[in-house]
Amino acid sequence: MGFLTTHVLDTMNGCPAAGMRVALYRIDGDLPTLLREVALDADGRAGGPLLEGGAFHAGRYRLAFEVGAYFRARGIALPEPAFLDRVPLDFGIADASSHYHVPLLASPWSYSTYRGS
Template identity: 55%
Template sequence: MGKLSTHVLDTAHGRPGAGVKVELYATDSCGRTLLATAHTNADGRCDAPLLEGEQLRVGQYELVFHAGDYFTAQGVTLPSPRFLDRIVIAFGVSDSSQNYHVPLVVTPWSYSTYRGS
């Protein structure tokens, strides 16, 4: 059975993004449903998969990373409003038997992601 995981890399400081709030939503034509909330650990990872086994289903999802709050807590002076505040990564799961790892590589001014396993 597959699982969904994430982690955050703070490339502005060259370290894992520890303490980032992450929300996971399932999305469909009716809106979105909150499935999980977690905070990244000292290694920038969640302590457990966000979904695994039968909880991981084929469909559309959103990960919401509270990057603005994280950088403010790191002492970074950000403009108001923040250029990047909550970063939403919308993605699909087409095979629930596979592992989906969706990391966030982030600075206060940019971000990227990719599908890992």
């Protein structure tokens, strides 16, 4: 059985993004349905799979990372509106028997992602 995980690294401070809020949505047509919200642990991880077992299906999904709120909570003065606030990542799961890992590297001004292992 496959599963979905995420991990966020704060590239401004060179550390895991502990406490960042992340929401997971399934997207059917144009309608996103909230499946789960988490705060990342001290290692910048969700503390386990975000989706697994019978709930893990092929389809379109979105992870929404609260980057602006995270950096504000760390005391970073951001302009209003912030350049990056909520970062949505839309991705597809084609093989529900695989592990999908969606990491995010983030600063207040940039981000990157990839399919990790």
